[in-house]
């Protein structure tokens with residue numbers, strides 16, 4: 001057992017939102033969450049969470065993540081858990097999955113259950129099994145806090161492993177892993193003004209057959225087409241603007257669509273087109289320029 005561990009995990013953009021069909025796809029982005037967990041060996045199991053720089057967000061998810069790991073190993077330590085993040089929250093960029101992954105991994109690390117990369121004691125097979133456990137404990141915590149409908153296994157795996165994951169969320173299976181490896185590609189995120197996340201499940205299920213078409217495109221590697229189609233279907237269903245995606249294409253984006261249940265839109269473009277796309281879209285809201293993340297969540301400090 002250690003006294004403190006810090007881990008990082010990443011947000012993800014949506015290629016296919018799984019709510020209509022229980023099958024989804026997401027890709028890691030370099031915006032993410034850093035979580036630090038400190039253990040106190042007082043047998044009181046008091047868990048206190050703090051979110052740096054976010055007054056309006058309650059620490060319930062991060063406290064639940066630590067509790068679920070301690071419960072899994074039947075331990076009664078107290079703990080302090082702190083997060084800091086550059087990932088927009090409640091925006092459709094999987095901040096809940098990224099947070100759950102980072103806090104769960106940091107808790108496993110401080111308990112000495114998960115050896116950090118480079119550790120000589122690392123046993124690849126054990127770590128791979130623990131990866132599954134970490135993702136599933138994180139999903140449990142998101143369910144416990146009513147933050148997911150399908151478990152968002154697509155978001156959770158893309159956040160944890162990086163790259164593109166295509167998933168069956170009902171059976172928690174990764175159907176395919178891939179990555180955007182295009183040269184010189186940037187990720188554009190738009191958080192439009194005056195819109196909030198929309199979780200109208202009944203309306204989202206109406207478009208099941210059309211999302212299936214987008215999903216089948218995704219399965220064969222047509223990721224730009226799948227992202228764009230998915231974005232149009234869910235934006236029109238959830239009353240988000242659809243013209244924004246068209247204008248993004250007009251200004252040079254390779255693809256652009258609603259991410260998750262919104263309000264954010266996400267797209268990819270060649271780096272040289274970023275200025276023109278920003279010029280076209282900045283009238284709609286706040287823009288973040290980031291990159292795809294093809295790397296795994298990891299422990300960055302253990303003491």
Ligand SMILES: Nc1ncnc2c1ncn2[C@@H]1O[C@H](COP(=O)(O)OP(=O)(O)O)[C@@H](O)[C@H]1O
Pocket residue numbers: 033051057058059060061062083084085088089090091092093094095096097099147148260
């Ligand atoms: N950095 C963070 N630290 C602590 N909790 C966070 C952080 N980011 C997100 N959360 C939790 O996740 C919730 C947002 O999750 P959700 O509504 O699913 O939106 P998203 O689309 O961003 O995943 C927040 O209300 C909060 O409980």
Ligand SMILES: O=C(O)C1=C[C@@H](OP(=O)(O)O)[C@@H](O)[C@H](O)C1
Pocket residue numbers: 014016017018019024025091092093094095147148149150151152153154155259260261262
């Ligand atoms: O709650 C869920 O099951 C899901 C939420 C959505 O993401 P956001 O929570 O980021 O909107 C969606 O993209 C994902 O495929 C499934």
